[in-house]
Amino acid sequence: MPAARATAADAIVLPTWRDGSVRDAILSFVRSVTEPGPAFVPERDRIAAFDNDGTLWCERPVYVQADFVLRKWRAMVDADPSLAKRQPYKAVADDDREWLSTLTDHLPDLVRGVSEAFGGLTTEQFEAEAARFFREARHPTRGVPYTELVYTPMLELIRLLEASRFEVFICSAGGRDFVRAVCEDVYGIPRDRVIGSSAPVELREGSLVRTAGVEQPIDDGLGKPVHIWARTGRHPLFAAGNADGDIEMLAQARFALLVHHDDGDREQAYDTGSQRALAEAAARGWTVASMRDDFATVFGEAADR
Amino acid sequence: MPAARATAADAIVLPTWRDGSVRDAILSFVRSVTEPGPAFVPERDRIAAFDNDGTLWCERPVYVQADFVLRKWRAMVDADPSLAKRQPYKAVADDDREWLSTLTDHLPDLVRGVSEAFGGLTTEQFEAEAARFFREARHPTRGVPYTELVYTPMLELIRLLEASRFEVFICSAGGRDFVRAVCEDVYGIPRDRVIGSSAPVELREGSLVRTAGVEQPIDDGLGKPVHIWARTGRHPLFAAGNADGDIEMLAQARFALLVHHDDGDREQAYDTGSQRALAEAAARGWTVASMRDDFATVFGEAADR
Numbered sequence: 019m020p021a022a023r024a025t026a027a028d029a030i031v032l033p034t035w036r037d038g039s040v041r042d043a044i045l046s047f048v049r050s051v052t053e054p055g056p057a058f059v060p061e062r063d064r065i066a067a068f069d070n071d072g073t074l075w076c077e078r079p080v081y082v083q084a085d086f087v088l089r090k091w092r093a094m095v096d097a098d099p100s101l102a103k104r105q106p107y108k109a110v111a112d113d114d115r116e117w118l119s120t121l122t123d124h125l126p127d128l129v130r131g132v133s134e135a136f137g138g139l140t141t142e143q144f145e146a147e148a149a150r151f152f153r154e155a156r157h158p159t160r161g162v163p164y165t166e167l168v169y170t171p172m173l174e175l176i177r178l179l180e181a182s183r184f185e186v187f188i189c190s191a192g193g194r195d196f197v198r199a200v201c202e203d204v205y206g207i208p209r210d211r212v213i214g215s216s217a218p219v220e221l222r223e224g225s226l227v228r229t230a231g232v233e234q235p236i237d238d239g240l241g242k243p244v245h246i247w248a249r250t251g252r253h254p255l256f257a258a259g260n261a262d263g264d265i266e267m268l269a270q271a272r273f274a275l276l277v278h279h280d281d282g283d284r285e286q287a288y289d290t291g292s293q294r295a296l297a298e299a300a301a302r303g304w305t306v307a308s309m310r311d312d313f314a315t316v317f318g319e320a321a322d323r
Numbered sequence: 324m325p326a327a328r329a330t331a332a333d334a335i336v337l338p339t340w341r342d343g344s345v346r347d348a349i350l351s352f353v354r355s356v357t358e359p360g361p362a363f364v365p366e367r368d369r370i371a372a373f374d375n376d377g378t379l380w381c382e383r384p385v386y387v388q389a390d391f392v393l394r395k396w397r398a399m400v401d402a403d404p405s406l407a408k409r410q411p412y413k414a415v416a417d418d419d420r421e422w423l424s425t426l427t428d429h430l431p432d433l434v435r436g437v438s439e440a441f442g443g444l445t446t447e448q449f450e451a452e453a454a455r456f457f458r459e460a461r462h463p464t465r466g467v468p469y470t471e472l473v474y475t476p477m478l479e480l481i482r483l484l485e486a487s488r489f490e491v492f493i494c495s496a497g498g499r500d501f502v503r504a505v506c507e508d509v510y511g512i513p514r515d516r517v518i519g520s521s522a523p524v525e526l527r528e529g530s531l532v533r534t535a536g537v538e539q540p541i542d543d544g545l546g547k548p549v550h551i552w553a554r555t556g557r558h559p560l561f562a563a564g565n566a567d568g569d570i571e572m573l574a575q576a577r578f579a580l581l582v583h584h585d586d587g588d589r590e591q592a593y594d595t596g597s598q599r600a601l602a603e604a605a606a607r608g609w610t611v612a613s614m615r616d617d618f619a620t621v622f623g624e625a626a627d628r
Contacts, residue, residue: 062507062513062514065515141552185515194553194556195556198556202367208367209367209555209556209557210370210490210554210555210556210557212556216553219549219552219553220545220549221545221546221548221549221571224574224575226548226549226552240525240526241526243526243531244524244525244526244531247446247524247531248499248521248524249515249554250514250515251499251500251503251514251515251517252514252515266526269529270529
């Protein structure tokens with residue numbers, strides 16, 4: 019193996035990852051599957067899957083898509099105050115943060131509310147609403163567009179994998195068509211590489227229209243490997259996630275990277291929703307990236323506080 | 324526009340398409356979307372979708388996948404003759420060709436039979452059975468492997484589109500994972516570019532397992548644009564089909580090609596299942612490729628009879 023050459027090349031990749039065992043493990047894995055040797059993998063089998071919320075962009079204090087939905091519900095209840103008699107609009111009208119912060123515990127209300135908010139829209143109409151949200155909305159504490167809160171080291175990692183002839187997919191529990199509205203601009207990932215959850219879509223008079231409900235399985239937990247298979251016909255070779263819903267996807271990959279939110283200064287420090295994943299990582303030997311220790315920058319130097 | 328250069332280039336592309344208005348229309352369309360001008364389309368929006376059965380390979384006298392399923396049912400009823408008390412095994416045991424030739428009219432029996440035949444198999448086991456079928460089975464009248472009965476001019480067309488920076492997808496009403504077993508060898512199309520129908524797949528103890536039933540919508544008729552959207556986030560720019568189930572997909576494309584089976588000497592002459600599509604083609608100005616007049620060869624010279 020041409021070790022000297024590899025080291026010289028390594029010096030210019032992943033510059034926003036700090037030197038250390040995590041960066042070394044990533045570079046060593048990429049070398050092992052791309053250079054001749056026992057671990058070599060042909061290009062066509064190099065599938066990488068990245069979770070989105072909390073893995074590629076900031077998910078706190080609110081999921082980006084949750085803010086999108088809440089703004090729509092607020093507009094709906096402003097236009098028709100009688101909606102406030104029932105959930106989820108009541109919580110929006112009352113600014114009931116406790117109810118809203120546990121939205122996924124009220125699944126029937128959540129699904130009905132999303133169906134009422136976006137059901138009947140064509141895919142183009144939905145995308146236009148999402149694009150407007152991304153232009154206008156600001157992160158509640160940082161005051162910048164959500165699209166600026168992408169983790170620079172993860173973006174570099176995507177570019178490294180692409181340069182190493184991986185096909186890189188986003189595999190989000192959130193909405194497929196929501197992420198597609200910005201994936202090319204924000205991540206440089208083409209929209210056909212976005213895997214995610216979706217309302218059922220139907221063809222009506224030549225247009226694709228969102229209908230009520232959610233397609234099963236959603237792209238989370240057990241559903242992630244199913245969606246990746248449906249889309250690619252393969253298991254992921256490389257996978258990155260940050261939460262318990264990523265465990266099944268990470269377990270399928272030869273290299274599993276778990277992003278740990280432990281940087282209360284530059285981002286946030288929390289383990290809620292990732293405690294099982296952290297335990298699995300320890301048990302299975304997954305690579306855990308500490309945002310505090312392994313990221314030289316989080317959002318790019320100017321944006322880090 | 325460098326017309327002379329284009330003409331010189333045209334002389335070496337699509338050599339198995341006869342000179343004529345259909346070949347001209349295809350070449351003219353590809354030039355119009357790839358060269359600077361009012362019809363230019365950026366590479367990332369160049370999506371092409373090809374139906375499979377009857378568009379890329381021979382579908383008569385039996386769908387390739389139907390033969391695969393019938394062979395499995397025969398093996399099942401040989402192993403357990405009590406199955407012959409009920410359909411679809413009774414028709415197999417009795418060699419009831421009339422019942423079997425109208426299999427899609429017996430949808431509950433068909434779906435249950437397919438579920439019993441392949442439900443519970445892992446995706447790897449299913450693919451191994453499909454691969455064995457493709458190695459061993461022979462076309463009933465031509466005596467060659469089904470994989471040799473690919474239309475050479477259509478394969479050339481796929482290569483032309485790929486060279487013109489289209490992403491080419493197979494969009495089959497038949498089984499996604501069945502076609503994936505051979506798409507790379509037979510068509511040179513990577514398996515992540517296969518869209519099709521499927522049994523629901525579940526993750527069980529780390530393995531992806533086929534379950535009973537069929538995911539809705541199947542990848543036919545109204546379902547084709549839905550599947551193409553789910554997979555690519557786009558409408559097809561170019562689409563090719565041969566049957567009524569392709570109408571909705573063809574209607575979405577800027578260039579729609581309908582393959583007409585009118586060559587009783589080299590292939591087969593039939594309009595059954597494509598009469599509505601032929602009428603739509605006439606009404607909407609789609610390009611209709613006559614296998615008799617526009618294909619200089621059908622399966623490659625040695626294979627044409």
